[in-house]
Structure formats: structure tokens, C-alpha cells
Amino acid sequence: MDLITALTAFSRIAETGSFSAVARESNASQSAVTRLVGQLEAHFGVRLFHRTTRRLSLTEDGQDLLGHARHLLEVAEGMEGALGRHRASPTGLVRVGVTTAGATLLTPRLFGLLTQYPGLTVELVVRDRLGDMIEERLDVALQVGQPGDSSLMARAAGAFGRTLVAAPIYLERRGAPTRPADLGGHTCIIHEMGPDSLLWRFDGPDGPEEIRVDGPFRANNAEVVHGAVVAGHGIAMVPEALILDDIRAARLIRLLPKHRSGREPAFVLYPSRRHLAPRTRVVIDFLVEQVSQAAARLAQDDVWGDTDRTWLV
Secondary structure, X not given: OOHHHHHHHHHHHHHHOOHHHHHHHOOOOHHHHHHHHHHHHXXXXXXXXXXXXXXXXXXXXXXXXHHHHHHHHHXXXXXXXXOOHHHOOOOEEEEEEEOHHHHHHHHHHHHHHHHHOOOEEEEEEEOOOOOOOOOOOOOEEEEEOOOOOOOOEEEEEEEEOEEEEEOHHHHHHHOEOOOHHHHHHOOEEEEOOOOOOOEEEEEXXXXXEEEEOOOOEEEOOHHHHHHHHHOOOOEEEEEXXXXXXXXXXXXXXXXXXXXXXXXXXXXXXXXXOOOOOHHHHHHHHHHHHHHHHHHHHHOOHHHHOOOOHHHEO
16 A cells, blocks of 8 residues: 555545545546545554545544644655655646635636646636535635634635626616615615625715615626626626726726725635645635735725716716
């Protein structure tokens, strides 16, 4: 048995919660990965995983072995690095959980990274609401807002908010609101994300305001909401990262510039800083760099400009 190879597979299965995911990223069959774990169990005389139809979890012995395995693999990785064997480009699959807005921001920029590292594969798992990283078999996730899981490693990457916008064709018909309270007289497109989806919050000259809105169309996907507002069907509160290019091209007009929605910090999340594969480190660094740069651009007031006065009622 190749102990290093078997421990590497075992460690990745524990991190991803999936035999098939590790088989895919290592270009091996699932049966080969299963055999490696079986060899470890036979070698140490213990059971390493509890397996059900819905979830994979470590036994107490498996948890104990995982700590030793990560230490050994980290030492082995350091030895290889010292001997110059890690000069090769990072290779393999990295699964990244992102929101629709995050995917829109990152997709055009990812191809530069993939060109730089031909052996690297990045899979974007796009959800407007990300679930459990282990259950989703994610290596990395991009999240706006404080992480709910304190066991995850988190690297800060700027701050993002949402912006009130409408298309010129809608504003020609209905005019533009001059204050948040005017939204009650407009058709609002709702991004359905939970109980507070109908409450739009603003920070204005007179302090925070909370306005209850309504409209005939709702969707739980930011891209669908984006498409509806670009088509002129109403006013929407959408993630800044999703509509930056639309604002610059005048496909959408930013409304109520003195009443901003609050920004929240963005984080790049991953399960552990110990024994991160080179491919994962490369992707984490890329995400932090790209998201931080985008957040810095969005934070500049002159990116958005002011509301076009021709739309004021």
C-alpha cells in the first residue's frame, strides 16, 4: 500500500464528504478510491467512516487518524517543496460555491487563471443561498455576510451591497422615485430570499429607513430578477456586482443615490488551512484578489454617478 496516496485520498474524502468527488478530482475510479480506504482500515484495524445513503461521517477512529494524516501530509508536502518538486503547476478540480452575482463577477476573469494553469479545473456551484460546504462537496465558497460556521477558515475580501435600479424604458413610463416612500407607487420586482424579502432597507441623509414593497413578480434567482428589470418590468434591488456593467452602459439607471443599502463584508471560506492542495491555494488567492479589487471599485462613488435628472418626476 502507498500510505501517502491512501492518506491523501482519506483526507480529501473527509473534507469533501464524498468518495465520488475524490475519484473525479484524482482521475481515478470510485472503486479504486474505495479500495484505498479499505486498505487503510485493514492496515490500522479500525473502521474509518460511518456511511448512510444520505451522509458520510468519520468514526472516532477516523477522526483520530485524520489529525495524524494531515500532519504527515503537511510534512511530506513541505519536504517536496524543499526539494523543488512542487514547481509544477497546480492541477485537479476545485469546486467553488458562489451566488449568481459572484458567478457573474468571476466568470470572465476565471479564464485568465485557467490559461495560467492548464491542469487546473474550476467548477462553479451557483446558488443564491449556499448550503453546507461539506454536503455540497465544496472546496471553497464565496459569501457576503458573516459566516455562520465558526469552524471554517475565512479570508475577508471587501464589502458588497445591493442597489436600487430600473431600466430607461420603465422610467419613461412611470418616472423615478425621489424618496424610498415613493416605492409604494411603483411596480417592484422581488428577489425572494426569505421572510424579509419585501423589506428594502436604506441608509439615507435622515438615517436608516425600512420600506415594505410589493409587486406581481418574484423570483428566488438574482439573474432572473436582473433579466426582468433590464426588460423594463419594474424596479429592483439587486447585488451591485451583478449590474456594474449595466450601469456603465446605461441599460439600467441607479435610483435614489443618496439612499444606499448597507454593505456587508465578503469572505472566501474553506474548511481548513492545513494541508490545502496547491490547486485550492491558487483558487483562494485568486478569489480574494479579484473580489477585493471589485469591492474597491464598487466603493468609489464616481463609479455610480448620480441619478439622471431627466428621470425625476
